[in-house]
Amino acid sequence: MENNFDVIIIGGSYAGLSAGMSLGRSLRKVLVIDSGKPCNMQTPHSHNFLTHDGKAPKEISSLAKEQVLQYKTVGFQEGFVTEIVKQSENFEVQTESGELFNAKKLILASGVKDMMPDIPGFAECWGISVI
Numbered sequence: 001m002e003n004n005f006d007v008i009i010i011g012g013s014y015a016g017l018s019a020g021m022s023l024g025r026s027l028r029k030v031l032v033i034d035s036g037k038p039c040n041m042q043t044p045h046s047h048n049f050l051t052h053d054g055k056a057p058k059e060i061s062s063l064a065k066e067q068v069l070q071y072k073t074v075g076f077q078e079g080f081v082t083e084i085v086k087q088s089e090n091f092e093v094q095t096e097s098g099e100l101f102n103a104k105k106l107i108l109a110s111g112v113k114d115m116m117p118d119i120p121g122f123a124e125c126w127g128i129s130v131i
């Protein structure tokens with residue numbers, strides 16, 4: 001895979017893919033790096049998103065990824081970013097498995113981490129019967 005990009009997007013869920021589509025359509029060379037663990041991964045159905053009501057979150061993000069990757073300017077890399085080093089012109093981005101990529105700009109779309117209270121069963125029920 002090519003290693004130099006205009007923009008690297010860290011996180012390839014809804015926010016990252018959305019940014020990827022806008023930039024890709026603007027003919028920017030983009031790489032989306034994603035570790036595949038969105039915050040809603042446990043929830044069975046998504047709601048309040050017109051045209052997608054009741055769909056599984058993964059169904060929505062898979063369709064989004066398919067549509068974004070139709071733009072030849074956008075690439076996708078599975079992986080977890082562990083290090084970013086600012087160099088004079090670029091950012092050097094390293095993944096857990098040691099791959100290195102460079103970009104002029106970064107977008108951090110890595111989401112938020114929900115902190116679960118220490119209550120037995122809470123985490124297992126999150127997004128299912130605990131809202």
Ligand SMILES: Cc1cc2nc3c(=O)[nH]c(=O)nc-3n(C[C@H](O)[C@H](O)[C@H](O)COP(=O)(O)OP(=O)(O)OC[C@H]3O[C@@H](n4cnc5c(N)ncnc54)[C@H](O)[C@@H]3O)c2cc1C
Pocket residue numbers: 010011012013014015016033034035036037038039040043045046047048049079080081082109110111112114126127128
């Ligand atoms: C239980 C639950 C149910 C929800 N239900 C609904 C609903 O019904 N309707 C609705 O509209 N919204 C719902 N939401 C909210 C919705 O899921 C979030 O608004 C949305 O997921 C935010 O998207 P995001 O791209 O910012 O982050 P996320 O979807 O969390 O994605 C972040 C991505 O970044 C990746 N990442 C993180 N760190 C790195 C790294 N260092 N390197 C590479 N990749 C990385 C993760 O693996 C992940 O894929 C729900 C949320 C939760 C928690």
